[in-house]
Amino acid sequence: MPEWATLGKILIxxxxxxxxLGILLIALDRIPGFGNSLSWLGKLPGDISIKRENVSFYFxxxxxxxxxxLLSLLFYILGWLFRR
Structure with a gap:
């Protein structure tokens, strides 16, 4: 069963x-000046936000x-680096 061992290592x-990533985000939030560095996330023009009396919808x-x-570019670069 070496396939399961490989899958286990990947999951770990x-x-x-x-x-x-979670530790990095917590650390960035505590550094003055970097706390709002990701505040644009979720507030871009084109994000749909509907608020009514009893219902709110956000997409x-x-x-x-x-x-x-951004993630596609990151994974492309990582794949290119590991193929070399």
Whole structure:
């Protein structure tokens, strides 16, 4: 069952990556000047936000597109570096 061992290692690596990202975001929030560095996220023009009396609906279309492009570029660069 070496396939399960590989999958386990990948899941552990992804978990450590998520924890590292969380620690980084907490640290950035405590540094003066960097606390608002991600405040644009979710407030871009093109994000749909509807608020009524009893209902609120939010769909971040523009934010999703920007994050998709940034993550695609990041993974492309990482893939290019590891193929060398």
């Amino acid at each position: 690596g992804v978990g450590f990556g998520i924890v590292a 971040p279309i523009a934010t999703s597109i920007v994050l998709s492009v």
